[in-house]
Amino acid sequence: MARPRLSVCLITYNLAWFLRHVLANVEDVADEIVVLDSFSTDGTAELLAAHPKVRLTQRPFRDYGSQKNALFEQARGDWILNLDQDELLGDGLRAALPHLVGSRRLTHYKLPRYWVLSGPPWRHVDSEAHYPDWCLRLFRNQPAFRFAPDQVVHHHFPRVGRGPGRKSRAGHIFHFDFVLKDRAARVAKYENYMARDPRSANTHRMELYEEHDFRCRPCRESLTLPGLEAEGWWRHPDPTP
Numbered sequence: 001m002a003r004p005r006l007s008v009c010l011i012t013y014n015l016a017w018f019l020r021h022v023l024a025n026v027e028d029v030a031d032e033i034v035v036l037d038s039f040s041t042d043g044t045a046e047l048l049a050a051h052p053k054v055r056l057t058q059r060p061f062r063d064y065g066s067q068k069n070a071l072f073e074q075a076r077g078d079w080i081l082n083l084d085q086d087e088l089l090g091d092g093l094r095a096a097l098p099h100l101v102g103s104r105r106l107t108h109y110k111l112p113r114y115w116v117l118s119g120p121p122w123r124h125v126d127s128e129a130h131y132p133d134w135c136l137r138l139f140r141n142q143p144a145f146r147f148a149p150d151q152v153v154h155h156h157f158p159r160v161g162r163g164p165g166r167k168s169r170a171g172h173i174f175h176f177d178f179v180l181k182d183r184a185a186r187v188a189k190y191e192n193y194m195a196r197d198p199r200s201a202n203t204h205r206m207e208l209y210e211e212h213d214f215r216c217r218p219c220r221e222s223l224t225l226p227g228l229e230a231e232g233w234w235r236h237p238d239p240t241p
Contacts, residue, residue, distance in 0.1 A: 004102060005031040005077040005079070006029065006031050006077050006078070006079050006080075006081060006101055007030065007032050007034050007075035007076060007077030007079070007141065008032070008034070008081045008083060009033075009035075009071050009074075009075055009081065009083070010033075010034075010082075011035070011037070011038070011061075011064075011067050011071055011084075012036070012037045012085045013037065013038040013040050013085070014040045014041060014044060015040075015085050015086065016040065018085065018086060018180065019044060019048065019085060020227070021088060021225060021227060021228065022088060023048075023054070024226070024227070025088045025089055025094075025225055026081075026083070026089060026094075027053055028094070029089070029098075030053060031053075031077055032054075032055055032075070033054045033055070034054075034055050034071060034075050035048050035055070036057055036058070036059055036067060036071040036074065037057075038058070038059065038060060038061035039058055039060065064147075065149060068082070068147055069146050072141070078101070079101040079138065079140055081097070084175070086177050086180055087113075087173050087175050088173075088174045088223060088225070089171065089174070090114075090171045091171070091221065091222045091223060091224055092171030092222070093171025093172060094171065095171070096168070096170030097138075099170075100138060100168060101138070105164060106163075106164055106166060107139060107140045107142065107162060107163035108136055108138065108139035108140065108145065108162060108163070108165035109136070109137075109138040109139070109165060109166060109167070109168045110134040110135060110168070111138060111167075111168060111173055112132035112133065112172050113132070113172060113173040113175050114131070114172050115131070115133065115175050115177065115178055115206075116176050116219070117178055118179065118216075119219070120223075120228065122174065122218070122219035122222075123216050123217060124216070124219050125178065125209045125212075125216065126214060126216070126217040127212040127213060127214035127215070128212075128213070129205075129206050130209060130212070130214065131217075135173065136156075139157075139165075144157070144161035144163070145157050145162070171221055172219070174223050177207070178209060179234050183210070186207045186208060187207075189207050190204050190205065190208055
């Protein structure tokens with residue numbers, strides 16, 4: 001039986017300096033890296049096009065659901081790992097992926113996610129809303145795993161037709177939204193999301209972690225990657241395209 005192929009999929013816009021880390025983080029576990037870019041102006045497309053595993057297309061951004069669906073349609077792998085452009089895979093998750101996609105029965109996995117606050121050493125927001133924040137991000141490349149057209153911001157797959165899945169504690173996604181955006185940027189993001197989808201106010205409010213009852217906890221999983229050794233590395237992004 002042939003080894004299942006994994007497509008790492010992400011949509012991008014103007015975050016070239018961080019995407020260098022994303023590519024380095026996933027290139028060894030992905031059979032292909034499928035990217036849909038919204039006509040970035042910071043060298044993102046040039047960076048991605050130069051990588052041997054990347055298949056790049058561009059499309060104007062309309063909403064998250066349709067953009068992600070267009071991205072998934074480009075994937076050729078048996079499984080899809082859906083990432084955001086500000087996320088990295090923990091060492092445990094990277095090591096576990098071949099085993100996870102080797103399942104003959106399961107169709108999808110929910111993965112826990114750290115909302116990173118600082119590091120290294122990595123620390124995350126621990127609140128009822130933010131952890132473990134189970135996300136359905138690893139799934140078979142099947143029509144059942146496409147988003148409904150009315151999901152313009154936060155998107156969820158229809159429950160009908162998914163097949164059997166489970167939560168995996170093998171490793172985490174590390175989400176860097178809180179360290180890449182200051183408070184003003186996160187307030188603006190929250191307000192934009194509220195204007196687009198006021199029904200999901202509680203989910204949007206996750207951006208404003210300071211308003212939650214939270215603790216800053218050490219991440220129990222390691223994330224090792226050249227370029228991330230110094231604390232505060234995100235404050236000095238490489239300006240070159």
